[in-house]
Amino acid sequence: MTALDLPRLNIAELQTLLRQREVSPREVLEALRSRIAEVEPQIDAYLSIDFDDALKQAERTDVNLALGGVPIAIKDIISVAGQPCTCASKILQDYRALYDATVIRKLRAVGAIPFGKTNMDEFAMGSSTENSSVKLTRNPWDVSRVPGGSSGGSAAAVAADTAFGALGTDTGGSIRQPAALSGVVGVKPSYGRVSRFGLVAFASSLDQAGPLTKTVRDAAMVMNAIAGPDAQDSTCLNEAVPDYTADLGRDVRGIRLGLPKEYMIEGIDPQVRAAMEKAVAHFNSLGAEIIDVSLPHTEYAIASYYMIASAEASANLARFDGVRYGHRAENPRNVFDHYGRTREEGFGPEVKRRIILGTYVLSSGYYEAYYARAQKVRTLIRRDFAEAFQKVDALISPTSPVPAFPLGEKSSDPLQMYLADIFTNAANLAGICGISLPCGFARIENGTQLPVGLQLLGNALDEGRILQIAYAYEQSTDWHKQRPPMKRETSNARL
Numbered sequence: 001m002t003a004l005d006l007p008r009l010n011i012a013e014l015q016t017l018l019r020q021r022e023v024s025p026r027e028v029l030e031a032l033r034s035r036i037a038e039v040e041p042q043i044d045a046y047l048s049i050d051f052d053d054a055l056k057q058a059e060r061t062d063v064n065l066a067l068g069g070v071p072i073a074i075k076d077i078i079s080v081a082g083q084p085c086t087c088a089s090k091i092l093q094d095y096r097a098l099y100d101a102t103v104i105r106k107l108r109a110v111g112a113i114p115f116g117k118t119n120m121d122e123f124a125m126g127s128s129t130e131n132s133s134v135k136l137t138r139n140p141w142d143v144s145r146v147p148g149g150s151s152g153g154s155a156a157a158v159a160a161d162t163a164f165g166a167l168g169t170d171t172g173g174s175i176r177q178p179a180a181l182s183g184v185v186g187v188k189p190s191y192g193r194v195s196r197f198g199l200v201a202f203a204s205s206l207d208q209a210g211p212l213t214k215t216v217r218d219a220a221m222v223m224n225a226i227a228g229p230d231a232q233d234s235t236c237l238n239e240a241v242p243d244y245t246a247d248l249g250r251d252v253r254g255i256r257l258g259l260p261k262e263y264m265i266e267g268i269d270p271q272v273r274a275a276m277e278k279a280v281a282h283f284n285s286l287g288a289e290i291i292d293v294s295l296p297h298t299e300y301a302i303a304s305y306y307m308i309a310s311a312e313a314s315a316n317l318a319r320f321d322g323v324r325y326g327h328r329a330e331n332p333r334n335v336f337d338h339y340g341r342t343r344e345e346g347f348g349p350e351v352k353r354r355i356i357l358g359t360y361v362l363s364s365g366y367y368e369a370y371y372a373r374a375q376k377v378r379t380l381i382r383r384d385f386a387e388a389f390q391k392v393d394a395l396i397s398p399t400s401p402v403p404a405f406p407l408g409e410k411s412s413d414p415l416q417m418y419l420a421d422i423f424t425n426a427a428n429l430a431g432i433c434g435i436s437l438p439c440g441f442a443r444i445e446n447g448t449q450l451p452v453g454l455q456l457l458g459n460a461l462d463e464g465r466i467l468q469i470a471y472a473y474e475q476s477t478d479w480h481k482q483r484p485p486m487k488r489e490t491s492n493a494r495l
């Protein structure tokens with residue numbers, strides 16, 4: 001194994017080499033640094049990287065800890081003490097976090113090394129990372145396409161082997177959808193499974209942090225590190241954390257997988273549909289029982305999600321007023337001018353759209369018709385899942401109706417972009433858990449292969465089970481072994 005090969009390893013493989021003292025944490029970081037220098041100009045997954053700090057962490061780490069010496073990339077919405085935390089927004093462009101989020105504290109406690117912050121849609125609002133106010137991130141499988149979003153930088157970094165694993169956040173699909181479009185594994189934990197202390201809030205009844213990794217086992221290892229109660233987050237559940245790697249390797253014979261009939265909509269890309277059907281047949285051959293189920297309120301999920309998420313965002317983003325931190329407009333004429341121009345200059349168009357929409361659905365006269373009704377729909381969606389989970393152990397669907405789309409294709413049409421979440425945002429409304437993992441490829445005209453993601457949804461706190469099912473699929477297929485055919489030269493790979 002040469003230093004050049006190191007970044008291709010997954011976390012479990014890297015850990016073995018570290019523990020056998022075949023490589024040191026410092027050598028791992030140096031190898032990652034070269035890899036990033038080589039391919040980051042094509043991908044632009046990172047907003048900031050601090051190798052000096054990472055090398056200091058590497059000196060102290062103990063490779064016998066659960067993630068000892070493993071560098072992890074962090075979405076720029078999660079506070080890492082002393083590092084920028086911009087949410088890819090102008091309003092926070094000079095802001096540095098004053099403390100570690102609980103997930104970062106927990107990662108450090110098991111020896112992991114947070115070393116860089118990844119690009120994202122501004123304040124996690126989007127499905128393509130094109131809403132970043134800083135730059136576009138490109139899909140490693142095809143640099144003319146989006147990596148998905150909003151955790152697109154995290155997904156692209158893992159896919160491009162410029163991170164061994166990453167953290168993202170998922171409010172309506174932002175871990176699972178970029179994982180699908182970039183060909184990696186992503187887990188959205190159940191609501192309350194992972195602390196949000198130190199995360200910049202988007203929609204507080206929906207947000208969760210979780211891992212993006214190269215394999216299911218790696219995702220389970222990161223979940224082991226970050227899950228669990230936290231006295232600093234009252235929405236975090238006081239439930240013990242099982243060992244998520246414990247059931248990996250158990251077979252899926254007799255497992256009941258539900259196929260929601262409402263998810264087989266028109267408009268699914270035919271190659272996504274074909275990959276999904278093959279995955280279902282594969283599970284059948286592994287001994288799982290496939291059961292048709294119905295989630296009758298599915299068609300209202302997107303409307304309900306965008307009302308609730310925007311309403312909560314409009315309240316959460318009120319704190320960005322340029323008074324205590326963040327961008328501040330110059331020479332305000334009065335206090336109204338100060339607030340008005342600070343926010344006008346600081347927020348991008350999608351964030352403004354959400355704040356306006358959210359303020360509207362919460363305003364008197366419209367509250368009942370929109371926000372309150374969306375909450376009722378949310379209850380119905382939650383009940384749909386509760387009923388389904390009486391009959392099945394997990395649900396199976398595509399993660400995204402389409403593979404990675406070209407940069408610019410949907411960025412001027414917010415509704416088209418919102419439809420990207422059709423299979424993901426109901427899980428956030430219901431508070432259940434989900435995983436996306438690679439299940440095939442869609443081939444486009446020029447022969448380029450684009451990854452397709454399979455989603456498994458599990459009942460609240462059933463992360464162990466969906467990881468077990470995902471692992472059985474992954475280990476009996478070889479989609480996860482395929483890597484993007486990245487070009488070495490940087491010049492002509494750019495648009």
Ligand code: GLN
Nearest residue numbers: 124125126171172173174
């Ligand atoms: N695409 C969804 C949105 O724009 C989901 C975002 C997310 O999960 N953070 O709101």
